[in-house]
Amino acid sequence: DRSLEHPKVTIALASALLLSTLALFPLIGTEFMPEQDASYLRVETELPVGTRVEETDRVMRQIEEIVREAVPELKAMFVRCGSEEKSLARAFGSKMGSHIGHAGIRLVDKEERNRSSQEIASLLRRRISSIPGILKLTVGTQDPMARVLMGGGKALSLELMGHDLEELYTFALKVKKALEQIQGAVDISIDYDPRKPEVHVTIDRERASTLGLTVEQIAETLRTHFYGHEAAQFLEAGSEYEVFLRLKEPQRRTLRDIAHTPITLPDGRHVLLKNVARVEVGRGPVEIYRKDQMRIIRVEANVRGRPMGDVAADLDRALSEMERPPGVMISWGGQVKEQRKSFRDLLLLFALGVILVYMVMASQFESLLHPFIIMFSIPFLFIGVLLSLFIGGATLSLVSLIGVVMLVGIVVNNGIVLVDYINILRARGLGPLEAIRTGGRRRLRPVLMTALTTMGGVFPMVISRGEGSEAWRPLGLTVFGGLFTSTLITLIFVPTLYYMMEKRRR
Known part of the structure; x- marks a missing residue:
């Protein structure tokens, strides 16, 4: 009755509560999937x-x-x-x-x-x-099987793409240094290592051509001598054996062995490798990765003690202040990429669900106003969602957003039960105020039964502390908290807004 006597104050207080609760969002943080204790x-x-x-x-x-x-x-x-x-x-x-x-x-x-x-x-x-x-x-x-399903990489993976490896590596070192200054980033590494000892064979192409040799012939000879060559296959008693030929271990140990490798000339004579090439020890990368026909270096890190989204946002700010070399492209990979893509998709599904629900209700009520009153309660479910996540120490993740999408149908269902009965009472001749009061009293039990049974169903997820509970607890918190506040909104805010709209129409 008090909310109906002071409708503007009621709506103002509800709106202020919603705005103040939204201020908790930066304190909650975001991540792709909650980390489990496996x-x-x-x-x-x-x-x-x-x-x-x-x-x-x-x-x-x-x-x-x-x-x-x-x-x-x-x-x-x-x-x-x-x-x-x-x-x-x-x-x-x-x-x-x-x-x-x-x-x-x-x-x-x-x-x-x-x-x-x-x-x-x-x-x-x-x-x-x-x-x-x-x-x-x-x-x-992370559990081994979970690593296979999630790609096996670290939580943070920043991809640097370009054509100049040295320039990319220099910039990657700067990014790594910036990431080391960010709280929560651990196990920081670069997946490119240019310090692998290797033997460089530099062929004198002019001298080799004079002797009738090609680079391919010299390379194939070295591979056969030091790595090996499958010369034939041997069958015995139904089993197949590979015949693999290469030099004996004592003949392939030192640089001298490589330099004195005999190379067969086209006329059958032999010449030592050192006469047509220079053999020396150098350093080079262990592996070179490519993506979209560009060379790529990844700066990776795990996250501890902070939400992954907060660490990624801090690195984005640090990157915006750094001077990027020309031709270098930066993009997120790993869980950050999957998180942002999943969040966009779920927010799109949320908006699409709201539109479809409104269209269905508009056709059923044969009115654009009454479905709007019901749908106006949806934003207020975020009061309970954010409060429950904050108090429960959880983050806004893919699991939490799935819970938000679920709540849309539940919140709307409670509003339909209430508004539809109020319309029935008005059709019987009751005035707006009396219909709202009577409908609120008579539909209190169905609305509470719907809310309490659903809240009771997810309550075990809220209090669960067993192994693997970290994955589903945010879903329980989201549904429990969102349903709790949305039920109060349905019982107080929706009738008040209904009364204001009908009063203006008259």
Whole structure:
């Protein structure tokens, strides 16, 4: 009754509450998907390229000692280093090489420990980073199968594209330095390493041409001698064996062995490689990545202690203040790209859903005004959504937005129940004020039943603390909080707005 006696004050207070709640948005933050505590840790280290596997093994044994000492919640672990001819490691997003080591740590169940996997990961990151010789360190908490589904990369992946590798790498170092100054960014790395030791064979094309040799012939000879060549296949008892030819191990150890490789001339004679080429040790990139016919370098990082969207926004601001080399393109990849794309799609679906619901109600009510009154309650559901996420310590993620889209139909349904009954009472001859009061009293129970049953259904998601609950708890908070406030709005704001509109029409 008080809201009907002072309709303008009621609407003003509701609008002020909505505006003040929107101020919480920067404090909540955004991310693609909530990070789960899967009771699993992954440690990946990179030493200087060319490091012998024995040295990498020594470092990994130190890491194993640190884990066993600092993690009493340890259930099982494995450690490996080096590379294999046939391995599924790359399918799980892992690199391989004599300088790379991996460790997988399985923790006891979440209910049996007092620390989260993120807290343990932060502790290990500090302890392991003090080991001399480690150039890159990654301590992740993502389950192996989740890494396959999500692409195996880090949360933040900034793609720098251009044609000049040296210019790209110089700019990538600047971006990396800026990212190191941003709170929440950890495990920062660049996926381009120009320091791999390699043997450069520079062919004197003029001298080789005089002897009748081509670059392809010289390259094929070197490959056959030092890598090998499948000469034939051997069949025995139904099994097939490859005959692989190359020099013996003692004949392919030093630069001298390469320089003294005999090259067969067209007339059958032989000439040593050193007579037609210069052999020297140099350095070059481990791998060169390309995208859209351009060379690409990625600056990557994980996020700890802050929402991913906030860290990405800070880096965007830092990039806007940096001088970008001409011809260099910058774009987001990884989870940031997927987050922004998913948010755009869901916001479009939200708007489309609102329009379609309005059109359906307009056809059913045979009025443009009454559906508008019902739809006007939709913005106020964000009061409960933002408050519940803020109080619950959750972020606005893909899961949260799915909950917002779900709420549109629920909120509208409550409004339809109330407004439709008010229209029925007015058709029976009651005045606007009396119809609103009677309709509010008689439709209070159906509206509350609808809201309470739905809120009760998602309440277990709100209070859940088990393993994997981090993924669905924001959905429960969104639906519970949004439905709570939207129900109050339906019972107070919608009748008040209905009364004001009808009063103006008269």
